[in-house]
Amino acid sequence: MGKKILAKSSEYGEETLIQHTRNALLVFKSLKDAYPEVVEICDDEKFYEYLFVTVFLHDFGKAAEGFQKMLKEGKPWGYRHEIISAGFISCLPYSEDVKKDIALAIITHHKDLYELQESYSTLTTPGKENYIKKLKELEENIKYLQFMIEKVPEWSKEFLGYEIKLKQIQSIEEIEDAFYFAAKEYLNDYEDKKIKNSKRKLFLRGFLTACDHLSSASQEEIVKAISDMKEIFKFKFKNYKDTQLKAMNTKESAVLIAPTGYGKTEASLLWSNYNQNESKGKCFIYCLIQQVLMLCIIGSKILLETKEWLYFMGRLCIFYIKSLQNQEKIILTR
Numbered sequence: 001m002g003k004k005i006l007a008k009s010s011e012y013g014e015e016t017l018i019q020h021t022r023n024a025l026l027v028f029k030s031l032k033d034a035y036p037e038v039v040e041i042c043d044d045e046k047f048y049e050y051l052f053v054t055v056f057l058h059d060f061g062k063a064a065e066g067f068q069k070m071l072k073e074g075k076p077w078g079y080r081h082e083i084i085s086a087g088f089i090s091c092l093p094y095s096e097d098v099k100k101d102i103a104l105a106i107i108t109h110h111k112d113l114y115e116l117q118e119s120y121s122t123l124t125t126p127g128k129e130n131y132i133k134k135l136k137e138l139e140e141n142i143k144y145l146q147f148m149i150e151k152v153p154e155w156s157k158e159f160l161g162y163e164i165k166l167k168q169i170q171s172i173e174e175i176e177d178a179f180y181f182a183a184k185e186y187l188n189d190y191e192d193k194k195i196k197n198s199k200r201k202l203f204l205r206g207f208l209t210a211c212d213h214l215s216s217a218s219q220e221e222i223v224k225a226i227s228d229m230k231e232i233f234k235f236k237f238k239n240y241k242d243t244q245l246k247a248m249n250t251k252e253s254a255v256l257i258a259p260t261g262y263g264k265t266e267a268s269l270l271w272s273n274y275n276q277n278e279s280k281g282k283c284f285i286y287c288l289i290q291q292v293l294m295l296c297i298i299g300s301k302i303l304l305e306t307k308e309w310l311y312f313m314g315r316l317c318i319f320y321i322k323s324l325q326n327q328e329k330i331i332l333t334r
Contacts, residue, residue, distance in 0.1 A: 003141070003144070004016055005017045005018075005062070005063050005068065005141055005144045006062070006068060006071045006072065007019070007020035007021075007059050007062055008020060008071070008216070009071040009072070012216075013218075017059060017060075017062055017063065017144070017148070018148060018151075020059060020215060020216070021055070021056060021059065021148070022155070023215035023218075023220065024055050024058070024211040024212055024215040025052070025055055025056070025155060025159045025211070026159075026215065026220040026221065027210065027211040027214045027215050027219065027220060027221060027222065028051060028052060028055045028159060028207070028211050029159045029221075030220070030221030030222050031051075031207055031210065031211065031222060032048045032051075032160075033279050033281070034222055034224060034277075034279045034280075034281025035277075035281050036277070036279070037277060038203055041199055041203070042197075042199045042200045042203055043199075044197075044200055047200065047203065047204075048160065049156075049160060049164060050094070050098060050101070050102055050200070050204060051203075051204055051207055051208070052156060052159060052160045052164075053092060053102065053152075053164075053166070054102045054105050054106060054204055054208050055208055055211050055212075056148075056152065056155070057085055057086075057088045057089070057091070057102075057106060058082070058085055058105075058106045058109055058208055058212060059081065059085055059212075060084070060085040060088050060145055060148075061080075061081030061082060061083065061084030061085035061086075061087075061138075062081045062085070063138055063141040063142075063144055063145055064077075064079075064081065064084060064134060064135075064137035064138050064141075065137040065138075065140050065141065066078075066079065066134065066137050067079075067081050067137075068141070079120070079130070079134045080110070080111070080116060080120050082106055082107050082108070082109060082110055082111070082116075083107060083116070083120055083122075083131065083178065083179055084131075084134060084135060084138065084175075085106050086102075086103040086104075086106040086107045086176075086178030086179070086182070087103075087135070087175035087176045087177065087178045088145075088169065088175060088176075089102055089103045089106075089176055089178055089181075090167070090169070090174055090175055090176040091149060091166040091167045091168070091169060092166060092167070093166070093167065097196065097197065099181075099182075100181065100182040100185065100186070101182075101197060101200055101201050101204055102204065103176075103178040103181060103182035103183075104182050104183065104186055104201060104204075104205065105201070105204035105205040105208050106178070106208070107178060107179065107182070107183060108205055109205065109208050109209050109212055113183055113186070113187065114187075116179075116183075117183070117187070120179070121179060121183075122177050122179045122180045123179070123180060123184055128177075128180075131177065131179070135172055135175060136172065138172050138175075139172055142169070142171070142172065145169065146168060146169060149166050149168055149169065150168070152164060152165060152166045153165055210222065222281075224279065224280045224281055226273070226280070227280055228273070229269050229270055229272070229273035230248070230270065230273070232269075233266055233269075233270070236266070237263075237266075241262065241263050241267075243256060243258055243262065243263065243264070243267050244263055244266055244267040244270055246267075247267035247268065247270050247271040247274075248267070248270035248271065248273065248274055249274065250271055250274065251274065251275060252275075254271065256268065256271075268286075
């Protein structure tokens with residue numbers, strides 16, 4: 001396996017690349033368990049397999065000798081490990097479209113693509129030459145990465161639930177120039193508004209960022225919703241009111257109208273509990289709108305836009321609206 005390769009310096013609680021990758025995969029597993037519906041949203045039954053390899057490969061570029069010296073000795077490196085990491089898509093047995101989405105997620109898991117394009121694009125001769133120079137820094141530590149690739153069958157069985165294999169890398173010449181391969185086409189498609197598989201791109205990048213950031217903060221799983229909202233209120237109510245009973249047994253959207261102090265907030269939270277997924281992985285957002293007039297002026301546009309945004313947040317939303325006559329309304333939408 002060769003010498004120890006770091007993902008984090010001693011200043012930030014020294015962690016090897018293997019340790020960080022496994023910790024990120026722990027978060028991956030919690031995401032997979034919490035959000036099974038993402039497979040349906042992306043219309044891709046292999047989404048979590050793609051996310052697994054994305055998380056697995058996302059920091060491979062940190063094995064570059066210059067990056068290791070930066071962590072161990074504090075010497076500036078002047079390059080982005082994400083661009084080199086993404087090149088390991090050449091290990092993957094997937095279609096070009098899938099590999100491009102995985103590459104984009106890895107390339108952008110720290111910085112925006114347009115920001116990276118300014119200083120690290122391989123579409124120019126100087127940028128390509130600099131990329132090749134930094135890529136060669138992997139040669140000294142390639143055995144460490146080869147050892148990690150050999151762990152994929154074992155780790156995929158542990159975290160994904162079934163075994164997959166990746167093609168082994170024998171030399172750095174086999175590593176893809178992922179910026180040229182994926183970013184060039186994406187930037188052109190973005191300008192022309194022709195992005196394909198946008199949901200898969202969105203979730204791969206978002207979930208990778210979550211796995212990386214949470215594991216770097218020593219978290220092994222995402223925070224889930226309260227397991228049973230009824231337990232929270234059992235000491236507050238001897239008996240539920242009729243609106244609360246109806247809310248806690250209502251699926252899909254509803255409108256709840258009642259006077260001040262009638263327990264609508266509790267009813268709405270009980271509704272959210274009933275409309276969660278089994279693992280309590282969905283979030284919900286409680287929106288306070290002070291005057292019903294505000295919603296009337298903006299009209300259905302606010303509801304439509306909020307629902308579109310919440311589609312990627314868990315699809316549960318509670319609008320609290322107070323009228324001038326103290327007759328209050330709660331819109332429960334999913």
